[in-house]
Amino acid sequence: MTDQQRRFVSTNRRVREDRRFVAGAGRYVADLDMPGTLHVALVASTAPAARILGIDASEALAMEGVVDVLTGEELSAAVTPLMNGLDTPLVRRFPLAVGQIRYAGEWVAAVVAESRALAEDAAEKVRVRTEALPFVIDAEAALEPDATPVHPEHGSNLLLDRTFDWGPVAEDFAAAEERLSLRVTWGRNSTVPIETFGVIARWNPWEEMLDVWASIQMPKYADQIARALKLPGNAVRVHYDVDVGGSYGVKRGIKHTVLVAYLARKLGRPVRLIEDRLENMRAGDAQGPERIFDIDVAFDRDGTVRSMKMRALDNAGAYAGRAPFQLGKPIGAIVGPYRIGSVQYRAMSVTTNKAVQEAVRGFGQAPTNYAIETMMDRVAAHLGIDRLELRRRNLIRAEEFPYTIPSGSTYDSGDYHTVIDKVLAHADYEALKAERDRLRAEGLCAGIGIAACLEPSGGNSSFEPLLNEKNRTSTWMEGSRVTIDALGFVTVAIHTTSSGQGHETLAATVVGEELGIDPDRIRVTRPDSLSSLPGNSPVGSRMAIMLGGAAARAARNLKRQLVAIGAHAMGIDPDTASYEAGTITAPDGRSIGWDELVDIGHRRFHDLPSGTNPGLTASFIQQVPTGVALPKDGKVQMYPCYSFEFHLVLMAFDPVLAKPEIRRYVIGHDCGTVINPHIVRGMTLGGIAHGIGAALLEEFTYDEGGQLMTQSFLDYLMPSSHEVPSVEIVHHCTPSPLTEFGQKGSGESGYLGAPAAISGAVQDALSPWGVTVDKLPLRMSTISDTIADAETAA
Amino acid sequence: MKPAQFDYARPKTVEEACGILAADMDARVLAGGQTLVPMLAMRLSRPSVLVDITRIAGLQGIACSDDTVEIGAVTRQAAALASEVIRAEVPLLAKALRHVGHPPTRCRGTVGGSVAHGDPSAEIPLAVTVLGAEIVFVGEDGEEERFAPEDFFIGPMLTTAPMGGLLTRLVFPRRAAAPTGTGFREVASRRSDYAFASAGAQVVLNADGTCAEARLGIGSVGDTPVAVDISGLSGTRLTAQDIRGAVVEALSDLETVDDLHATASYRKRAAVRLAELALAEARDDALEQAG
């Protein structure tokens, strides 16, 4: 199918969800009003590490309106520990601290009352007696042999230490003409949605059914709830028809859910927990990766990068969860868009007394891209080669696709040189450089930053079996069903919540395309988890590929039924019939229309071709296009599709005040076939805003006493509309050969390269002083102090 | 983030408000709520009763006399920003107001609330300090008490406000008839954040274009906004060199603080830079008036 033949895919159609969001008519979990609901507030630990000696809730329980106070001891006796990704059974995590507190803010007890305000009043009255324990905040300190283990039973703070050697690393290093080392640090930031996590659970003892409504974005949520509560899988019903007010990875409130589900069963009333900002920031277990990269790179004087040794040390926080896997996913694009022939990668994850790390947009790819791109800048500087030229010499060429990288993933398609050329032409690179030099002549610091990077998409979970041999997962399917009702209207079912990705538009568009029907006339529904086909939720930039694929293929199956019905009615071979916008036409020009087809399908069994089921419905379960094999020899095909983005940024700032101002931001973006241009644009702009935050502003900072200093938006600084510049997007389309329409993912675009590009621009601006910046976020005060120190030294 | 329980009172007069405040040590004035409400939500403040003063007619409005402009304490920051009188007669305050939060917070936040709260990074207290405006309270006894800024702001969120007192108005001097230029500069991570350093300046010119009077204040860098003696500029032509020399000298022993977002050394350099920029802006502004 070519672009010209497409009627809806890639056209400028309105995003259907936007209407209700803009009108303030979304339906979020906090909007649900269930009679008799009880409210939860948490008793949070003040110490970063302590033994719990006793909890006295008598005063709280005596207050009017207070129903229960739950402790970790009671809860842990009733539920199984929350799931770990790695095989670390002694790193046990429950929704409430059991015996020991492991980070400041950790939930020690839950107070249940008739209102949230009463619950908060009572929470203040719960007395927790503790004995302070030593704690560790810094990842490198946590590695020291004498460091206090956060989980003494586990024996050390090391959750993961795995070294991979892909290709002839030693030989390449020996043969290379030059080498250099660098260290860069990615600060602990996250996505911090306006809507905090929230969940309501209701237990119906007569049906023995647990109903859950949540602001969730998590694979296998219902399974995890059932497992933790030791319930049959079919006794947990998650309602997907709840709008989720932002996530990008972090809405994984399994601990919140197990907590309220247990309470709902115990107390026989619906129980709700809507995090307030404080709970969200310090104990929502939703902070992102925090990583130190140590890199050795071997290269030749002509700029050819031969080999790279990368050690990534990640601070997982107090419990294991899925955080260590964020070191695994980037293995699928560990060389970025470059032809680096061999790689050694050491992935290390440690526990510390910080809040728990959760998945954040890109699942570890943004920090890794920042490290790779900073490395490329350093190599260029070392050789005195232009940064762009260095990249051009190392980029994989269009004719080399499909291209297999040393760690075993094959990149599906790409045309990196063309995207870069288009961006440079659009931006007028020479003029941009002249503008930078003009700004410098005015006495400002001015710099250009560039970043070329990949967005692996179509998420499976190959990093799970790669990093945990007990995990044998080789599929991460997504299902969809399309039905034509007896009145001839089309309904598509999707089986997940959405957190702003526009899945309703996606599904309607591809089904409309397949059936030749206006997508606006197609209904999209979200059945609950027990009525759903198997799926894995919108993570890993996968839904355009996976849900788009499933819905399109389900529609195609349905179309095949319609063609069979029409051909049979006209007495022709179905292979000779053509389908166009709901009408089947015979080679001789006779045709049969939609209403007739529907009538036969639903009412006239006698007119159906033999072997056809009555009723018009079809479904399809999409397998990840490449996700079939388990890892072998430390190699695996990670995600199937690889989108490309190229950032070009001009920044300027006063050398004393050092407030970085983005003067120009151009991004070249290639995510294959775009299904809806508005959605891709929105993702890219939002991703860049998020990347600006990561580069310059946002950090969950802990002080030496283990206290979180950035507990609210007063100190956790997210970029506002003033800090986000207007961004020019240059599109390119290299279709993926692996997907229905040639689409790739774009849910993480922008964020994956913006921090690298911005850091590079600041670095370029500081080049006259010969200093380096190597730590995000780049605070204004640090930039200014760096310049001042350099001037003092000179 | 739900406040602890409190009672709520909405007096109609200053006397009534003072009565409630006098009767209960834990009563607290509620003005625009832009600082107090978040503090209540975080339970950092636990008043017994909130005395909402926004309906007291006597605390509203902006009035101009021969040589002063009086601003009622509950005048909203947005109203002050829109005021022609303030723009014409207290231009430095008008410039400062633009940096206070953003439109939604200015629509509720009051001029008096900002002064009563006494945040060292707040712009209104800085303008008050530079211009030497009077801060007027009515005490428990109903008597008026006037404070000069340097006696009022004594620490971060710490003032000499009388116990149970109510800030009723601010009395700003009207600008001189001679060309009077103002400059206000600050630097923050994001627009509308509390500043890391801020500078407000006002210069008055002689007929010959030399400086008759120069005022400077620095905010956000220490415990309180500070007035800086920059009288050395008097008589000069306010060249870049004049300004630089005077600022560097005047700020040589400026004390600055460290925090997560900005180091003390950064604040110090930024204060110098902003002071220069604010004075230059004030000079250009005055020269333009001089024609």
Ligand SMILES: Cc1cc2nc3c(=O)[nH]c(=O)nc-3n(C[C@H](O)[C@H](O)[C@H](O)COP(=O)(O)OP(=O)(O)OC[C@H]3O[C@@H](n4cnc5c(N)ncnc54)[C@H](O)[C@@H]3O)c2cc1C
């Ligand atoms: C998002 C955001 C950004 C902000 N940014 C800035 C900024 O950049 N710069 C800045 O200066 N401010 C900023 N603020 C604070 C804002 O300007 C407040 O409005 C102001 O500091 C307090 O004024 P208020 O009228 O809201 O007082 P309230 O919050 O009602 O009261 C503040 C305190 O003053 C006391 N008080 C108030 N009025 C009186 C009175 N008449 N007599 C005695 N005591 C009184 C109260 O009891 C309370 O202790 C920001 C606020 C927000 C929410």
